[in-house]
Amino acid sequence: MLRRIDEALINRANQSLLNELEADYAALGDKLARQNIDIEAITRSAADFQIAVPSWGTGTGGTRFARFPGTGEPRNIFEKLEDCAVINELSGCTDSVSPHFPWDKVDDFSELKQTADEYGIKWVSVNSNTFQDQPGQEHSYKYGSLSNTSKEARELAIQHNLDCIGYGQQLGAKSLTVWVGDGSNHPGQQHFQRAFERYLASMEQIYKGLPDDWEMHIEHKMFEPAFYSTIIQDWGSNILAAMQLGPKCKSLVDLGHHAPNTNIEMIVSRLIQFKKLGGFHFNDSKYGDDDLDSGSLHPYQQFLIFNELVDAEYRKEQDFNPAYMLDQSHNVTDPAESLINSAIEVQRSFVKALLVNREALYGYQEDNDALMASLELKNAFNLDVSPILAMARYRKGAAINPLAVYRSSGYRSKMAELRPRDPNATGSGIV
Ligand SMILES: [Mn+2]
Numbered sequence: 001m002l003r004r005i006d007e008a009l010i011n012r013a014n015q016s017l018l019n020e021l022e023a024d025y026a027a028l029g030d031k032l033a034r035q036n037i038d039i040e041a042i043t044r045s046a047a048d049f050q051i052a053v054p055s056w057g058t059g060t061g062g063t064r065f066a067r068f069p070g071t072g073e074p075r076n077i078f079e080k081l082e083d084c085a086v087i088n089e090l091s092g093c094t095d096s097v098s099p100h101f102p103w104d105k106v107d108d109f110s111e112l113k114q115t116a117d118e119y120g121i122k123w124v125s126v127n128s129n130t131f132q133d134q135p136g137q138e139h140s141y142k143y144g145s146l147s148n149t150s151k152e153a154r155e156l157a158i159q160h161n162l163d164c165i166g167y168g169q170q171l172g173a174k175s176l177t178v179w180v181g182d183g184s185n186h187p188g189q190q191h192f193q194r195a196f197e198r199y200l201a202s203m204e205q206i207y208k209g210l211p212d213d214w215e216m217h218i219e220h221k222m223f224e225p226a227f228y229s230t231i232i233q234d235w236g237s238n239i240l241a242a243m244q245l246g247p248k249c250k251s252l253v254d255l256g257h258h259a260p261n262t263n264i265e266m267i268v269s270r271l272i273q274f275k276k277l278g279g280f281h282f283n284d285s286k287y288g289d290d291d292l293d294s295g296s297l298h299p300y301q302q303f304l305i306f307n308e309l310v311d312a313e314y315r316k317e318q319d320f321n322p323a324y325m326l327d328q329s330h331n332v333t334d335p336a337e338s339l340i341n342s343a344i345e346v347q348r349s350f351v352k353a354l355l356v357n358r359e360a361l362y363g364y365q366e367d368n369d370a371l372m373a374s375l376e377l378k379n380a381f382n383l384d385v386s387p388i389l390a391m392a393r394y395r396k397g398a399a400i401n402p403l404a405v406y407r408s409s410g411y412r413s414k415m416a417e418l419r420p421r422d423p424n425a426t427g428s429g430i431v
Helices: 007-033 039-048 077-091 109-119 151-171 192-208 235-245 264-273 299-314 335-354 358-366 370-382 386-395 402-409 411-418
Strands: 096-098 175-178 215-219 249-254 277-282 323-326
Touching: 007 039, 007 386, 007 402, 039 335, 039 386, 077 096, 077 109, 077 335, 077 402, 077 411, 109 151, 151 175, 151 192, 175 192, 175 277, 192 215, 192 235, 215 235, 215 277, 235 249, 235 264, 249 264, 264 277, 264 299, 299 335, 299 370, 323 335, 335 370, 335 386, 335 402, 358 370
Parallel strands: 175 215, 215 249, 249 277, 277 323
Antiparallel strands: none
């Protein structure tokens, strides 16, 4: 097993914090026991919770205005994988990576898979990129990809998605996430129905190329890079497309891809009900697709989403297995630090949702007791579950205080020496 962070460093740091953690954990355990909640069961669930890291999130993101790269950033997928291993070793809850092609394309996928295996990292959903032209590309995506009026451009986009499935198969992935930047900037520019028909016809070709045990996830986004209309602008178009394409096609919810104040948890409920929830891109936002760190602004919204997810698990909903992934753009922080912190913030929402007394909540709902129903949720949200998260990490050999260990390891400054910046490097964290 390959490692990036010295186990002895983690162990030393953990030993210095263990007494304090055990005391906090025991106190929380007593408190939960009074509510008939077994803290050990919650801690086991916390330890099982895993969220994927996006390969593109390991580098500094950027805006339309500028990108301010940090030092020691990964320059290729092998180096991104190294940083993902660091994030997992410290957080204990990110054992998979989601790659993006062609950014992460390599000549030898078996070498990439083997390296990931040695780090104990799995590959999950592969992402296609038809929102920018590649050097020398014959048919441009300027006016769209899968919905382009040009048959040649559409075929190029279809083939790229089929190629992505092939790369993913070599890595052991089981799903393809399709987000397209297709849309229009002017009223009248595009015939809505014809464009959607072209998109669906293209997606049918990709769907036919899915292996039997694969899923295809469609990601909706209401604006950007097209600012008047987008082809899959919201969950309505998304679920329509997913229903049209077939049972292996599901919808993916990126939290930032909605208008401010949208009731995302209710969208999640609808997708669960119709067996169309494929997965998530977690992030947070204030105004638009800001791609801010998960839970940094709206932790209650994130909790309410997990309330729906845990409820579906509690009800043993059939065919319910959404993929969890972060999708953030880190502009002013060390991406590894943000990803560690964000993964834990998502795990925190999951754990808090486990504390809700489902039967009590159903009772309040049946009795139309609005206040007690909302307090059942709010009381779970208000409880500090940090000792559970820290204990889950400690028992897995991860860090009780991951950020402190990361900083004391000097990882980034070591990488700054080993990874001199490539002046031609591009790529932002916006997806
Ligand atoms: Mn996304």
